[in-house]
Amino acid sequence: MTGPARIANGLLTDPDRPVGFRFDGRSFLGQHGDTLASALLANGVRLVGRSFKYHRPRGVVTAGPEEPAALVEVVGPGGREPNRPATTLPLGEGLVAASQHRWPTLTFDLLSINGVFSRFLPAGFYYKTFMAPGWAWERLYEPLIRRAAGLGRLQPVAGAQAAPAETIHDHADVLVVGAGAAGLAAAHRLGTLGLRVILAEQDEVLGGGALQDARWDTWRAQMDARLRRLGSVRCLTRTCVVGAYEHGVFAALETLTPAETAAFGGLRERFRIIRAQRVLLTTGAIERLIAFAHNDLPGVMQAGAALSYLRRYGVAVGRRPAFFVNNDEAYEAAIALHAAGVEPIVVIDARAESRAAERARAQGLDVHGGAVVQEARGRGRVRAVRIVDRDGRSRELEADCLLVSGGHSPWTALASQSGASLRWDESIAAFTPALDAASGCVAGAARGCFGLARAAADGDAAARALAAGLGRSAVAVAVDPALALPEDAEVTPIAPLWEVRGRGPAFVDLQNDVTTDDVRLAHREGYEHVEHMKRFTTHGMATDQGRIGGLVGSAVLALARGLPVAQVGQPRPRPYLQPLPFAALAGSDVGAHFKPKRRLPLHDAHAAAGATFVAVGLWLRPLVYSTETGWGPVLKEARRVRRSAGVTDVSSLGKIDVQGPGAARFLDFVYANTISTLAVGRARYGIMLREDGMLFDDGTVARLGAEHFILTTTTANGAAALEHLEFHLQACCPELDVVLTDVGDQWAQFAVAGPRAREIVAAVVPGIDLANEAFPFMAAAAATIAGLAGRLFRISFSGELAYELAVPAGEATGAWRAVLEAGRPFEIAPYGLDALNTLRIEKGHVTGAELNGNTSADDLGFGRLLKKQGDFIGRTLSRRPGLAAPDRLQLVGVRPLDRTKRLRNGAQLVAPGAAGTGLGYVTSSTPCVLEDGWFGLALLAGGRQRIGQRLHAVAATHGEQIEVEIASPHRLDPKNTRVHS
Amino acid sequence: MPGLRLRRPATDVVELAALSGRAGDLERIAAGRGTTLPAFGHALLKADRAAVCVRPARWLLLGPPAAPGASAAAWADACAGRGVAVDLSSGIVALDLAGPAVREVLARGCRLDLDPSIFPPGRAAATVMAQVSVILVATRAGVLLLTPSTTARHFGEWLEHTAAPFGIERAAALPFLSGDPHE
Amino acid sequence: MLRIRCPWCGVRDEAEFRYRGDASVRRPRGDAGLAAFTDYAYVRDNPRGWHLEWWLHVGGCRRLLKVSRHTVSHAIHAVGAPDDHLPPPPDGARE
């Protein structure tokens, strides 16, 4: 037995495959193919949750993603996942789900007292009441409101693996959204005309509205088979297009079948980014509610939903249904339920007479014309409805459910996002969209073309027009013979009806608990614009985006303002049109793939040497060749450099090859110092400014030939510096003939530094005389390094005699080993980033901490490098008077007087006894390599004038305050004798 | 049968760039050296070498492994005054992808339309995949990917992770493009 | 997400490009003085409508493109090389 309300075989359900599931701790049986909602209804479960604000009992209202009430938590091995509509949640074996917004239990909810006092909780209540004092929001109001309102609980199990997710990039000539009669006909036409089509359908099966009518079963099956045969049409079911963006880009969320989930390692949803030349929106129409007292009582449902549950799942939503309608389309449900044996059925129609009423009466249904429902009655579920007859008499009719249809609104959200204008169509009492032909078109019920045969014809016509616009009309193709379309019934037009005034709350938004009174309150308080009303009341701001009540809210507002709905309009639904897991948006860019890892060519050699790696931007660099923490191993590496020799990998520096007749002039333009005077075989330290005069980057420029330079940039700015050069070459110097090539990955580069560096390098670079006169400081040459065609530079970043050796990255390991081998007599060892920093700080070399975007060349002591002649980037603005102000933050050295005290990066420098803001701060700090105590670099107001002064370095986060002496930043070897030795 | 067959052919890579207005000169010089330079967005693939053009007036010349820098130096000499040749053999890694699932796998990272009607064999494009620069060359059996060497391991890991549901076979590093001669 | 038609590479996603600012301002001559460079570095129109922009195709051909984009609709009506004179924007810009 899979539920007492299962009265027939459903299109989607299999009676031979019962499925066990649990809801709120109780066990039930459903059928394979059920949703949680259909299985609960089959089992007679009406109460499935409490409302968000007033904790009113709520049941299933719809049969699709527009569901505003039946939102549940799914409990799985990965944790609890809230806010899943039961109406789209497939019933898997062993599904465990729970109701939301109830405390402590669903049937006994302490907070439903909010409902009794609901007149004290009108729209805007939170904004107005929970205002002061400020602290109370965090500590009191928010916890209280969260307990009371309950936004569902997102509760991952500790240690659970992140849900797998992926993004797929799709392309099509035409994206068809919605596979109802119009969408199917259109996709088929477009496909036969040779266009590449993606047909996206949020449902698990194709058919849309055509699923509701048994007369269309044959057509659906034939169309399905034809589309499968067409290689050019991809049908994506369970795929909801959740956003339309400019330039033909659409976002869609595809829910995988259990079989796919198993094949893709647990992947449940897939985010698709679809690019299409044109879009055809055949998104259908959504049945809307009517506002009357207690229209949220469990058992009040959409009329079309009752038909869906019967057709799709064989479930009767009630045994004694009452219908409340104002249009002919809604009678389909009543007639189908009647045909399935459900009786008695009573229909309350706001219109006096209609063709559908005649048809219904002929089949034995009881139709009350010219009547309205004033109130749904019952505690916890519908027991009766209070109606007002055409003669004004009020009376009560017994019923166990009330099936409502206030008409059908074209689902215009994607059209609006695609830039469509909306036009009021009086014949259907709804807005219809019109798209710019360059983006696509709207067809079928989505533009108010109701009736399946009409919609199919409209979809076909739209497809032909789109194809013509894409140049495919003249293509002669063998077209399948046209399929017979069942005839549409003749209909009497809708009589618009938005609200029946009565006693008791009448909801326009069930998920956010917004009533017609709230809408009127918004109007009274001056929130007249529909977008303001939306934000004041939160109408339409829940996960269902007010699909079934949005227009009703607009109409109530229109009435209050005394305007036609057409002039009031409706709020624009923004992406995403259905809740989207963040995991789906992140796609595969998570975990190890969150961002690329750049590995040094010698990565494996460093790892084998015991390196601890540190992430610097995208790079993984050896921090220290030890797993031991603390300064011990770092200082050991640094001392070896100061006393004998060390080698470090600087391959992460950006490297740009610059060639061509215009190369020297271009480099004069991008560097603040002169490059063109550099002799071939020489290198120079260079600084680049931004146009605003601030320092951008620094590095070395080596001239390998008259028209051939090689630049290095900082590790951090490698990509940015290349873009900076490419931009300025193309935007500002198109007349210069220059070729820029990124050779950052091509060359491995390592620095051999220390007093014994010359002997070591001489052993691996045999062909070059390294004597000081022959290969002086800042010399550069092509060289054979350990047998490889490489480059040798005499550059130092450590303050020691040093050489940088560049070899092709693919061959770097051999050269690195050769250096270590040649250095063995001198106890050479590799040194990591920490030691490198220690050495450069003592020498006063700057890195990112000082090149922070706010410093000028003068601030860092490079003022004299700026060339006097010729234009360069940043020249004019670097001369602004403000940038030469004596109180600017300037680079200085800082030395604690007490040799046992450490400096901290970020420590504020303040005058002794002074209060208020600091004079500057420590940017880089290190223990000294060969002596006791610490040394640091700092940016200090008027720093150069303060050399010799004593200040306090305050590290408030560590509760430290120490006395420091301001010094030259160049602590080590200020006369540069070591690097020139 | 696995959805994806992945191998990493060893290649020598030279980037040839024309100085202003000298692209025609380079085409003639290259022709003299037995290499046809393809039009933008195209690649010419032979059994033992390839030429790819995804930047205006620039070509990547791929060939069998050689002494580092030797072929770049030869091209530089041949093109002196008209173009620039730079060795990128160590800077670029080639990944050769074949198998029925190649496009399915690539669609999980590649923003380009790789449908054979749009991107048939012989087409080439530069783009970004898995946040890494990639040059794609459509081959008859699949796609040849060229990607920067320092992120190649990261990219390879992403590719293997993404291809796993389709089945992946890592073939030995065969000689350059020997499996997919086009001419 | 924008889709930009690179004159070289064809239509590509915005993610492949780096925005490089307002292309309607041109760098003054080196001797133009402080006021001219201050304008160049800091002063920008903020039009509601058509806007000339630099986009560097870093993820593709690495060419710099001049793009005429509408700041409300994001419509792009012309793309060219840095020295191209783009056709004037259409009247009655779509909003």
Ligand SMILES: [Zn+2]
């Ligand atoms: Zn491009």
